[in-house]
Amino acid sequence: MNLNVKKWAAAILPLCLSAAVLFSGCSKSGTPANGSTATVNGSTAASTASSQGDKYDSLPKDVSISMFDRGQVSSDEGTYEDNRWVKWIREQSGINLTVVPVPRNQAQDKLNVLIASNQAPDLIWEYDRNYIGNLVSQGVIQPLDDYIDKYSTSYKKYLQENPDLKPYITFDGKIYAMTTRRTISSIANHGIWIRQDWLDKLKLKTPTTIEELIAVAQAFKDGDPDGNGKADTVPIVGYTTNDVYAALFGTDYYDWYLQDGQMKFGPTLDNFGDALAAEKTIYEQGLADKEYFTDNDNSRAKQLWTTGKAGILLGQWGNMTTSLNRDLLTNDPNAKPVPLEPVATKYGKFGLYQETPAYIYVTFNKDMKNPKAAMEYLDWLMDKGWFTLTNGLEGVHYKLANGVPQQLDADKFAKEVKYANEYALLKPAVEKPEDLIVKAAQDPLSQQLAKLEADSLQIALKNKFRRDIPYQPNITEINELKSSFLKTVLDIRAKTVTRKDYTAEEALADIRKEWKRLGGDQAEQLAQDWYEKNKANF
Template sequence: MKHAGKAVLAATMAMTMLAACGDGGSSKEQPSGSPGASSGAASPSASAGPKKEISVSMFDRGTVATDEGTYESNRWTKWINEKAPVNVKWVPVTRNQAQPKLNALIASGEAPDLIWEYDRNYISQLANQGAIQPIGDYIEKYSTTYKAYLEKHPELKPYLNFNGQVYAISFARETVANHGMWIRQDWLDKLGLKAPTTVEELIEVARKFKDADPDGNGKPDTVPIALSNASSSIYRSLFFTSENQWYVEDGKLKFGRTLDRYADSLAFQKQLFDEGLIDKEYITDTNFQRSTQLLTTGKAGIYLGNWDIEAQYRELVKNDPKAQMVPLESVSSKYGKSGLYQEAPPSIFTAFNSKMKEEQIKSAIQFIDWMLKDGWVTLKYGEENVHFKMVDGVRQKTDQEKIKKELAYALEYPIVMDSVLKPEQFPAMAAKDEISQTYAKLRGTSLELALKNKYRRDIPFSPDFPELTQLIATFNPIAQQIEAKVITGGKSMSPEEGMNELRKEWKRLGGDNVEKLAQEWYDKNKSNLK
């Protein structure tokens, strides 16, 4: 999924991020939490000379506590530089502005050596711009661990190729599950309701949650459905469509935002808004803080979010110890039952700055090999007897608050991992307190439900060519305005009228030509897309 050409750099800088991560071997390494702290693995010998330095981008999610330091310097960056074969300079970019920030760094010649993103389209864009370079020969020449890993995971290889060459490294996700639905079982029980299995039943349950005072405070103050950054995708997936995917319809490649099914997703969202089943202020709640508060303070009974919501769950039961939030299987629409959004097999894509020389590339690959072999385990699980203890061969969390403060942000640093989530291990891995154990079981059920129904993905990744990039960059904000008018504008624009407007704008901006080019791409690459 890429974009192209210097001519479109300005446009791509304006693009917003697309919405968008087992158990390894036992780690004996300990992080350097204070001066003089020691670790298991020996540091590179001083006789080997000074270590090379590389720079690596990372997402700043604002989760580093003040007394932990900063994203650039903390217990984990110090541990990495003590253990790794290179010194790493980390370059944080704000998560929801990462692509524009990286584009600005690239344009100014100040981009880090290694640039990573979840979005394959973005890596494609950088390759087409010449901002990153092919690395297949260097992996073959300098890598041992990652090269062997790639041989064990051939499903990754098609995603790493751009224009016939390997431009990125990646690793298999712990799970492809991403989005999930949750519901207050105690509210269902109180009102004598069953968990909804269809879109219509979901709406009916939401109405009851709105009108029947399920929190028992005698006030009409519940907002049935709490939203998150996953909600829009969930609306779409129930109707087997997505605004940013291509679908094969009768052998023809069609863009999701122009399909008839897309109108159904708009109609569904409009109904939820018109009936007050979602927060009327959701348009301005861009960071979903208000919606999260509705959930965690016990004012919402259904949550459209991710399959793993531990932080929100803990806050909810802290505020309302009797709350029973449980995972809900995806509901069916007239098109059948679709899985909620599931990721493609690769996790993040890490690319190499085109300005890097061979010696720097060699050092970067040595770092990747180290991270895959030794580094990621400690960064994921922390320090033994501090953040976890080994119980029957499984790492069991010890102090949830300590983990939240000291360890959670460490997962920004492993750019490669070798980990698979196993639901049956969740209870053993969790702390032994009642809340942790209860959630561990719910988490396992949620993961199983998130994977139970297959998410529709007709092709593994989208076509990438400059005309498409330019069109999407211009079309997306226009489409969002049209959709907002449909959903929140009452009778001013129906879903059908909104679809007409979407298709008219798509066509005006060159959609017919883009569909022609996409079809040519599909016909040419069809055999490699299976």
């Protein structure tokens, strides 16, 4: 018996110890989650402090910002939190900057979690005005009018010179965000590309209407344009597919439109039914990759395009598409991808998706410690920071050619500078399509791609994306309705396209029925009231 007790004690002691160690580790990592309950008290204390004069001078100049983690920082460059540019910013601006990265494709929910657990950075930014609107309704960011007035010089001046940006950053009559004007290359977004060499080979004309586009796709399918003797080409692939079809017909999935002076929601328009019908036709005739509904990361579309198995790409004018084209041209130097002007439909000719003039929306966390330092940082970005963060260091990454920074080495630039672009939250840059060619590195492939990009940019901007009102209403009821309705619309769209026994007319009728059921009439009324109240500013 005694022996047993001894044995027990000997066995238990180390167990307990290790359990204690384990547990203390757990509780440490557990505190933030638990700390969310303490949010309330902390926040009110901080906001009362911020209303008093210039006590900020005595505070350390610490500012934290959110950052989209796009996985572009290579391991020898460091991380999004710590790399040459973050060090450079600290040295040059005199602000002790902390970077809080969030994964790009889950940026909003990650930010929401950070905010809810009181760990959000001082400066929170997004490209999406609706999201900023949500933050305003949730009361987590603060108005900036006073700060801009008191602490800013450069941005204050910029805003006075660009008064048309004001409506975008104003919510409930107060300025809640800071933004700069987009350069033309970031206004344009979506774009269509077509293989000119395939058109030439099959002696086809460049399509200008949706019917011609379908006919060309059919020819690509049947005519063996890659000449390998097998019917293995996929005419149409893409990663912006649904938006492109909708835009061609002058509507989209997310926005309000004016139809005879009445506010109507994009998917409920006749245009949307016709866009669905076109997508259905293309899918049923086997003119698009059959599997794009499960191609969640677009890897199939990218693979088909870069290996020269696809003829038409619904993508962007540049950006991702340029890297795809680079791979395509590396795989097959004889390929000739060219930008295709959006084709006309029975509603006329519309541009593909384009952004509103406002670039990144930078907002101030309600709980931030030192708004003065943040303002100082943003002013510094406006004055000097943005240029280097966009172009790199002179003599190392670029040289000036006619005042336009020209890349010295495409690979070096891609590795060392490209990821820094979004650290420049505010960017008072002006740009012309020709600049793209001057800017690019001098190797033949980069030049070829830059020329294509310049053409593409011009084509992308030639037609206007249909936008009946310059910015969308931010009304809680409408936002809630939109988020559940979008799911319905995407479901119905997929059903229409993949199911033979379900026509686009039925789909449109179902969409309208769902819209009514979810409270669409009331939303239309709210939107109409909003329009009447705001139309003077448009």
